[in-house]
Every structure is written in structure tokens, then in C-alpha cells.
Amino acid sequence: MSTQQQKPETQESPDDSEMNGTESPQQERLEKKERSMVDERSADESDLEGDTVHIKVFRYDPEVADKQEPRFDDFHVPFKKGMTVLDAVMYARDTYDSSLTFRHSCRQAVCGSDAFFVNGKQRLGCKTQISELQQPVRIEPLPHQEVVKDLVVDMDHFYDQMHAVEPYFKDEDTPDASDLEEQRQSRENREKVKMSTRCIWCASCMSSCNIAAGDNEYLGPAAINKAYRFAMDDREGDEIKEHRLRILEQEHGVWRCQTQFSCTEVCPKDIPLTEHIQELKREAVKKNLKFW
Amino acid sequence: MYEHDVIVVGAGGAGLRAAVAADEAGADVALVSKLHPVRSHTGAAEGGINAALQEGDDWELHAYDTMKGSDYLGDAPAVETLAKDAPEDTIRLEHWGMPFSREEDGRVSQRPFGGLSYPRTTYAGAETGHHLLHVMYEQVVKRGIQVYDEWYVMDLATTDEDDPNDRECHGVVAYDVQSGKIEGFKANQGVVLATGGPGQAFDHTTNAVSCTGDGHAMAYRAGAPLEDMEFIQFHPTSLPSTGVLISEGVRGEGGILYNNEGERFMFEHGYANNSGELASRDVVARAELTEVNEGRGVNDEYVHLDMRHLGEERILDRLENILHLAEDFEGVDGLIEPMPVKPGQHYAMGGIETDENGQTCIDGLYAAGECACVSVHGGNRLGGNALPELIVFGKRAGYHAAGKDLGEPQIKTGYGDDVEDETDADLPVAPGASGLDQSGGVAADGGVTADAEGILERTVEQTREQIDYLIEKDDGVQHAEIRAKLQKAMTDYVNVFRTEEGIKKALKIIRECREEYQDVYVDDPSRTFNTDLQQTIETRNLIDVAETIALGALVRNEFRGAHWRQENQIRDDENWLKHTLISWDDGEPSIFYRPVILEGEDKTYEPKVRSY
Known part of the structure; x- marks a missing residue:
């Protein structure tokens, strides 16, 4: 089964200034992101102290008779200050139903395992304070991916797209052990690729992208960002960069992006994904002009 | 296969x-x-x-x-x-x-x-x-x-x-x-x-x-x-509510630790007069807990790590991730307030x-x-x-x-002539396997040596039986209960400060966990992504490992590095320049020691007083 058909409940149409392209700075969007989180706060944390939080969790298991039809289970979890969505589902699993299934590992927003669709938006469970959400908190698997069980989705397609951009440094002449010299890189250049290297492969962006939903071959924001990380790194030569741009400008590459900013909106690491995609479009145009 | x-x-x-x-x-x-x-x-x-x-x-x-x-x-x-x-x-x-x-x-x-x-x-x-x-x-x-x-x-x-x-x-x-x-x-x-x-x-x-x-x-x-x-190792700077790590890089860049009286205790209370916050991790972790135990902790629980004086530019350049972690997991803005930290297992x-x-x-x-x-x-x-x-x-x-070929190793492994047996450990309970043990360890075949494929097939068969047993069993104890009990015992009794009495309590509780584990079952009947099953098996592994931590802590009656013992608060080089080794011995663990090698390629590292 798939959640392909489900429409996000709170999908907003991107506002005009964003549609117009790349002018709006990352900072502005971050602030907006912040504001929207505050708006959603249902209550002060102190109001919840001693109370329970109501969560509704998507359930599905192809093998178990009463879970073959997808359903939502309700859990009431005792609230504790600082409780995250991940804390809540872990509590529900460890206390009420040990078959409740989801991926999680580091609990600190770096392993990228626990991206869920929470109240209609892609978020990392471990990084989302439950007190900031409207109750009941609806927790679903990431849309546009096959559901394996409960909140676990099949990540193979996402990994395939990540691998499709040749995501590795193409430094073919690494010197031998004895005389390894570091390559120089300017601080500016390191700064340029810094945000792109923060990706934790959580697949939130891919799940939020309408284009990726309709075109299975579209590389998607995460993979293009991965390519950006290499294409913009001065330590790789010009020839390699051209090769990378050729991969990116193919039919299902950068030109598919319609700058809706949904990926940038949901990225838990605040990577300016849409800006990176736009920049690669410009690079691709420049490269092609060069050969005219 | x-x-x-x-x-x-x-x-x-x-x-x-x-x-x-x-x-x-x-x-x-x-x-x-x-x-x-x-x-x-x-x-x-x-x-x-x-x-x-x-x-x-x-x-x-x-x-x-x-x-x-x-x-x-x-x-x-x-x-x-x-x-x-x-x-x-x-x-x-x-x-x-x-x-x-x-x-x-x-x-x-x-x-x-x-x-x-x-x-x-x-x-x-x-x-x-x-x-x-x-x-x-x-x-x-x-x-x-x-x-x-x-x-x-x-x-x-x-x-x-x-x-x-x-x-x-x-x-x-x-x-x-x-x-x-x-x-x-x-x-x-x-x-x-x-x-x-x-x-x-x-x-x-x-x-x-x-x-x-x-x-x-x-x-x-x-x-x-x-x-x-x-x-x-207990890291000196983990966030109190979640255990999320705050890098030593904060202190490396100049971050300062304060107690609830605003004292820079690493210096003011003499824990490390030269290196202060940049003393070795064990030294800083003990200092923090001593402050808390003596009533100088913030909220009786933690101390403050302050990096505000480093300035926004330097923090953003070198420690930006720390700002995100402190904000997301403790609700603290490291640019305008000190961050709460306490030692956490690391x-x-x-x-x-x-x-x-x-x-x-x-x-x-x-x-x-x-x-x-x-x-x-x-x-x-x-x-x-x-x-x-x-x-x-x-x-x-x-x-x-x-x-x-990487050359002949100098370090020896396994039980051999160069080891010394531990013969008089005062164990409160017998460690090791309990009753019907659900994991075989080595593939026992009664001495008939099979070929590699045969051994593998037999291990596959044992694993299959073990999984079937856990999934088909209908009631009993669930892993989460056992795991929580084990974790609490380790944190209560085998933490930064250790006593003989405490460690023995921990060993007894570990034994109880083992016995309860005999009755463990997996509630989720599904073969698809069964994390209940996986965590149940992990819990068994944790029991075995926790027991070796507690056993080692009990026999090593000295204070060295991260291991502190109340009964003998000195580094006892005369008796303890040796590694503790614990061998499963098919379910009846034994303890032995191997001398540490202090002779390097062209010099010997003479033990000195470790001060920072």
C-alpha cells in the first residue's frame, strides 16, 4: 500500500514572493518557519504539566489480520516538559503496544531516521516538541513512499536517487600514503558548501515535493543538493564539474523543480535546497553558453 | 546463504x-x-x-x-x-x-x-x-x-x-x-x-x-x-534532560564551567589548577558531580557551561551545531545564556x-x-x-x-601463559548463563567438527528456533521492562562514583534481569519489521555486557582513569598495571588479567602522577 494519494492536510500554496524565484533570503524563510511553529502552539508547556498528550498514530501491517486495513490508534501519553514527538511514540510503544513500529536511533537530529508526517507536515520526531502541536497530534508515515509497516516507509527509491548523482569525491589522483599532502580549500569555498553537507538523508524534502510525487524519476531535492555539495567544491576540477552538471540537467534533473520551496520549508537542517537547485540551473545555463 | x-x-x-x-x-x-x-x-x-x-x-x-x-x-x-x-x-x-x-x-x-x-x-x-x-x-x-x-x-x-x-x-x-x-x-x-x-x-x-x-x-x-x-567514560557535558552531547569543542574554544554560586570551580575548587575546563574528561566529570553532591549544583542536578564570551561570530563559525542542539533539546539559547550540563555515559x-x-x-x-x-x-x-x-x-x-601482511603483532590475545587468574573475587551472585539459555554462543556439535557450511547452517537453524520461540510464546515479560530495570541499576550503582556495596547490588539486579529474561516474549506476531523482536534480542546482549562492566568494576579495587572506587581512592600501580579480561567460558564466566605493555618502540612510558 502507499500513502501516495493522501493530500497533506495543511498544504499551503507558496506565496508570491517565493514563486518569483530566488530573491527571498534564507534568513527570511527561517524566520517565517519559526513564526509558523509558534502559531501552532496549542498551549504553554506549563499548561500541559501533569496532563496527557493525545496522539493518533497510523497503523498498518501487511501480515497481521487486523492491521491490513490501515487505521489510526489513539494513545494518551503523560506529558513531561521537553517531550518530543519521538518521546511520545516511544512511550506509547514501551508502555502500551510493543508492536508500534518506527525507525529511530540517535535522538538528536543527526541520524535522519525518524522523519514522520506530523499534523500534516514532514518533521523529525526527535526534534519536534509535542507542546508546540495542535492536539490530537496526528502521526503518519512520510507521504509519497511505500509504507512497510506503521510509520516505516521503504527508503530504497530515495537511496537510489541519492546514488544516481555519483555522490562521491572524484579525486582520481590521490597520492600514495607516504607523501599525502592536504588539498587547500579557502574558507569561503568551505562556507559555500557548508549548508549542503549538513543533509542527514531523512527524505522529508523528497516526501514534500509535488514534482517528485508525480515524476518517479525526478532526482529530488536531496540528491540535487548532494550534487551541489560536490559541484561547488573547488577541490574538484572543472571537467568533473561539467560531468556533474550533465547529470543534473537531464530530463529528470534540476529543470523539473518549480521552485515551490516545499523542500526548503520542511528541511530539519535548514538547508536552502531550492536556492541550491536554482544555482545549479544557472550553472547549467552558463556551461551550455560556453559551448555555443 | x-x-x-x-x-x-x-x-x-x-x-x-x-x-x-x-x-x-x-x-x-x-x-x-x-x-x-x-x-x-x-x-x-x-x-x-x-x-x-x-x-x-x-x-x-x-x-x-x-x-x-x-x-x-x-x-x-x-x-x-x-x-x-x-x-x-x-x-x-x-x-x-x-x-x-x-x-x-x-x-x-x-x-x-x-x-x-x-x-x-x-x-x-x-x-x-x-x-x-x-x-x-x-x-x-x-x-x-x-x-x-x-x-x-x-x-x-x-x-x-x-x-x-x-x-x-x-x-x-x-x-x-x-x-x-x-x-x-x-x-x-x-x-x-x-x-x-x-x-x-x-x-x-x-x-x-x-x-x-x-x-x-x-x-x-x-x-x-x-x-x-x-x-x-562519562562525558562532562551532556544535556540533563536527554543526554544529548555538547562537544568538548565548546571548552576547547574557551567555554567555562560554573557552579550555582558562579564559581569557576575547576580552578576555584582546585580540581585542575593548570588545565581547568580542559582537564581530561574523567577529571571534569568527577568535579561536576562533586559540586552537585556538595550542594553547589544548579537545581541540585547540573552545572553551567558558558560560551557567551566567545562572541557570536566565533560560535557560529566553529560551534554552530551546539546552538541548535541546546535550543532543540534543552530550550536554551547558548548565545544569551549558559547551557545546563551534567555527566552522561558516553x-x-x-x-x-x-x-x-x-x-x-x-x-x-x-x-x-x-x-x-x-x-x-x-x-x-x-x-x-x-x-x-x-x-x-x-x-x-x-x-x-x-x-x-601488517607484521607480527606485539599484543597478545586470549587466555595464555602470560595471564594471571582472578581467584578470590567476592561475587554476590554467580554470573553468566541462566537456566534455559536462548542463545547458543558457539555451535555445540558434541565435538564433531563440521565444515564451514555445516557450522553456518547449524547456526542458522539455532537462530531460527530462537526467533520462532520468542515470537510464538504468548505471554511473559516484555523486554522494555527488563531493559529499564537494567539501565537504572547501572546508572544508580556503576556510575562515576562506585562503591563495592553498590556494584554488588547492581550484579544482583543484573542476575534478576537474566532470570526474568527466561520468560521474555515478543508480543508483535509479525515477521515484517519486527522491532519488538530486535529489541528483545538487544536486551539480552545488554545484560551480558552490563554484567561484564559490573564484574570488572567490582574486581578492580583502585582508582584509575574513569574508574573510581571508594574503598581504594588511589591509582594502585603496584597491583593494577594490568588489563581485566572476562571470558564467557560457555556460560560460567571467569576473570583473568594480562599485564599492560608500557614499552614502546624506543622508549618506556613510566607511570607518572596524572595532573592537569
């Missing part, structure tokens, strides 16, 4: 590096991991990689600092290998594209870290581990190395000779988490365990939920001894006993990274020494397993 030359279990920094090395050496290598590689806990490492790269620094200084930091329980051949190989392996990461922080002239930046005589911690912001993990995975993708991700390795396929030194490991048995399918993985040349730490044995830990000591437990039950398990210095080529006493079985004990870190690991260990010893284990 799958078949490869080398099977690497675990795909964090050490596992990925081992796989790349085995591939470089021409072997057909595969990674088998319960997580997709990029989910591994190496990604949470923040601080950096110690390597003597600059002029004015050299590997001998690095080795000296490491030996001093280890409180003279590191083995010199391992320590020197680490210090010598680290520069080359660090620069190799740079060539593989690692986005290190840079100086104005374009060279990689290095910063001061606790216990270092030279600023040699090479870093990429405060997210060095994340970049290392991704760069290593990129190399695995580049080489087309086969990855079996979300396959949970349950057991080793090992022969069952009486003496573990005579045993051979022929592969592993794993099940596919997604489908429940159980398969044997035959390793023609070697199995490398790189399964990470056992932090989930404690309830306040910086470690991921996946850090359950699986490799430790499998190797232990197969007959490889666990070494120096009592040495657990790292296990001990592990599966190996030599400097990563080999255990079992033929064909290797270990590298946090699950292994070479031993580089001895009684206490220095900040910035875990990541070089991953790449240096991961590489060596991968090479050696693939047949590359």
Missing part, C-alpha cells in the same frame, strides 16, 4: 573504513548492518580527530598524551600505532572530500582539546562525525561495495573447540529486518565486528538507541574475552580484546572501533581520539582480514 571474502558487521566509521580497506586489498567484502550506514552513531560525534599534522607537533607527543590520558593502561604498541597512522589517515579523509574547517591559508584547522599538549584536534565544525560518516559511505558507494542494510546480525558461526584460541569464525547469521528472512553469511577470510558502543546499558547516555553492545555480546559468547569493561574504553591488527583470539574474527579494545584508551579516552581510532584500526582490521 550469502558468501563473501570478508563480512563487516556494522557500518559506522570503523566498519565503513574496514570495508574500504578490505576492498583496496582486493577482497570481495560486504557490510551487514542493522541500520542503513548513514544512520550510524559515528554521525553524532562532534569534536574532531586528533592527528599530529602540523610542524611543532609530532606523533610521539600524541602518543605521550594518549598514554597519560589512559592513566597508563593503554598498550604502547596500540597507542603508538594510532599516533603514527592518524596523520596519514586524516589527510586521506581530506582527499576523499571531507569538509574540514579551514584556516586563512586554506589548511585544515586544528583546535585544543582536553588532555592534549598541542592543539591537534582536526574538525569540521561541531559535526565532525557526521561528515566522517558520510564521506566514508561515499567511498563505499564509489567502490560498489555490497551493503546489506537493515539486516540484524544475531550470532557468529564459530567452531566449538574447548579452547577459544583454537576456534574459527566462518561467518554470521542475520535476519532481514524488513522481511524477517534469516540467512547465513559465509566469510571465507574473516568477520570484522564494528558494532559500536554499549551505551544503552545506562539510562542517561549520549549514545543512540542502537548502541546495544551486539558485537561485544556475540564475540563474548563465542569465546573472545572482553577487556577493561569497567572503564566507562564511551566504553573497554571492549572485545584485539591486537593491533584488529584480530581476536578466535581465528578469522576481528573487531574495530568502540566495540574493540586494542587497547588505545586504557582507563580514559581523550576527546578527539575516538575518530582516529575508527579510521586507523578499522583500516588495519580490514586489511588484515583481506590477507594483507
